[in-house]
Amino acid sequence: MEPNWQLARKRSTIEHRARILHQIRAFFIDRGFIEVETPARIPVNAPELHIDAILSDGWYLQTSPELCMKRLLAAGYDNIFQICHCWRAEERGPRHLPEYTMLEWYRRNCDYHQLMHDCEGLIHHLVGHKTFIWQEQEIDISTPWPRITVEQAFSQHSSTLLSQITGEKKFSELISNEIEPALPRNKPLFLTDYPAIQGSLARPKSDDSGCVERVELYIAGLELANGFTELTDATEQRRRFEKEEKQRQSTGKTPCPLPEKYLEELGALTNAAGIALGVDRLIMLLCNKPTIDEVVCFTPEQL
């Protein structure tokens, strides 16, 4: 019997992947972070209109480790990080796997500006040069990376102004069809300050813009990380969760209870920020691979 070549041929990438995971851990441990492990199977996730969790014996597989990690923050853990698997139903494409690896890190006493600084530091640590190449695109990672607000992005790259958009559907359609394809690809870029409806767990900006302190990192057009200054007002968080859950149910989704323990303990949290980064996509970039299939040992289709 000939060895399974589809598995064997990925070996050098998988070795590279292992080194990257090791370097990510070293980066955070060197900066005083504690690596934590929280349960992958939880009673309920934070309600999200467009993210569907997978049921597991009455509970759910996590779509993100955020709720447990923020409970640790609220309990006084200062800087924590985790590398874990997350599951999102029916997400499969050249850049999506329904089971994928997420890196999340959280800090106390800071806001989303620090997260952007962390991203710049992490990518520098992993690349080790001023530039790297992904799919024939040279990417210059010298800092600081451009930061543009969602409002600026719409006025520069879309036929519609942010203020003219009414529906949530229209927003994600324009982001996907007009904004993302137009973003510069030769440097990493932070898209910041999303409309409140696009950041259910993010803190509102102190100005009257109606925006929240949320940031997305794009590298070579690939959406790599999503973070925000945490909303720590438990009453406001409950109101937003209830609204999101109502919207979920209005689209025919199975009702979910709210994460009560999280809401209870959120009151103990002040000034914190956290971010989630897709590790498989990061490895696609660093190993110069065109699809997510190339950087994991097994895709669901190979099982």
Place this chain on the structure above:
Amino acid sequence: MYNCSDLKKGLKIMLDGEPHVVAQYDFTKPGKGQALYKCKLRNMITGSLFDRTYRSGESFEPAHLEEREMQYLYQDDNGYVFMDKKSYEQITLTEETLADDKYFLVDNMDVEILMHGDRGIGISLPNFVNLRVTQTDPWVKGDTAAGNNKPATVETGYSLQVPSFVEEGTLIQIDTRTGEYATRVKQ
């Protein structure tokens, strides 16, 4: 009925009463936004190619096409000729209709021809076909790592990546759904 998660390259669906095949497929999901299923569809009757974007929750009627078992005979100036083994009736499918499927046709191979009236508008291939390698670099002695690969061309002109130990003249099995190398064929 199919839903969005069934969409993939090669899926055949009915649209406005006519069969269409998914020629290209991409899944995008911006931030925490709604999933978009971006497809390039080909009308199997007219051959026209166009973009269509779907959102989760949409459903599709499968294209149930009449299939006729035929044997592939040969290629001529008009296209690819197939024959019904019972009636000896022959039909020709153009290169355009077959698209990439043309690379997986072996002389005398049995395939299902998808029919629209008395016209062939596509074929349904077996999951695996065996094709002979006609061009590839020689095996470098000492290169024993199972994962190493190199480009190769097979008898139909199709190019793909194969393990380094595959040599010219080797008969290999190809997965027609992915177009990838599966294994060598023992003879």
